[in-house]
Amino acid sequence: MTGNRTFTMIKPDAIEKGVGGAILKQIQEAGFKIIALKQTKMSPEQAGKFYFIHCERPFYADLCSFMSSGAIIPAILEKENAVEDFRKLIGATNPANAEPGTIRKNFAESIDKNAIHGSDSNDNAIIESNFFFSELERIS
Ligand code: GDP
Numbered sequence: 001m002t003g004n005r006t007f008t009m010i011k012p013d014a015i016e017k018g019v020g021g022a023i024l025k026q027i028q029e030a031g032f033k034i035i036a037l038k039q040t041k042m043s044p045e046q047a048g049k050f051y052f053i054h055c056e057r058p059f060y061a062d063l064c065s066f067m068s069s070g071a072i073i074p075a076i077l078e079k080e081n082a083v084e085d086f087r088k089l090i091g092a093t094n095p096a097n098a099e100p101g102t103i104r105k106n107f108a109e110s111i112d113k114n115a116i117h118g119s120d121s122n123d124n125a126i127i128e129s130n131f132f133f134s135e136l137e138r139i140s
Contacts, residue, residue, distance in 0.1 A: 006082040007128040012070030013113035035076040074132040
C-alpha cells in the first residue's frame with residue numbers, strides 16, 4: 001500500500017444512531033474510493049490490541065470498552081494524499097473543535113463518542129488495514 005490509501009472505522013455511536021450510510025456517502029462524495037468494507041464487532045481484547053498505542057493514556061480502558069460495545073464499519077479508502085485529506089475530512093478529535101462540514105462536526109457527539117477513526121500516518125494505515133482485512137477482502 002502506498003501513500004494513496006488510508007484506513008477508517010465508523011464507530012459504534014454512529015452505527016447505533018443509524019448514520020453509517022450517511023457517513024459513507026460523505027466519504028465517497030469527497031472523492032475516496034472504497035477498496036475494502038465490512039461491518040463487524042470487536043471483542044474488548046481486539047479493541048485493546050487495535051488501540052494499544054494509547055495504552056498509557058488515562059482513557060484507554062474507556063476507549064476499549066466503547067469500541068467493543070457495538071458494531072463498527074472498518075474500511076480501506078483510496079485517494080491521492082489519502083491520510084492527510086481524510087484527517088481533514090473527519091475533523092478534530094473533539095467535535096466541539098471540528099470545522100463545519102467535517103464528519104465529526106456533522107455526526108459526532110463528544111470526544112469519546114466521535115463517530116469515526118482515521119489513520120494518522122501511512123505506516124499506521126497499513127498496520128490498521130492489515131488488522132481488519134485479508135488480501136481477499138480488498139479489490140486490489
Ligand atoms: P484521533 O486520532 O483524532 O482519533 O485521536 P487520538 O488518537 O488522540 O485518540 C484516539 C481516540 O481516543 C479518539 O478518537 C477518541 O475516541 C478517544 N479519546 C481521545 N481523547 C479522549 C478522552 O479524553 N476521553 C475518552 N474517553 N476518549 C478519548
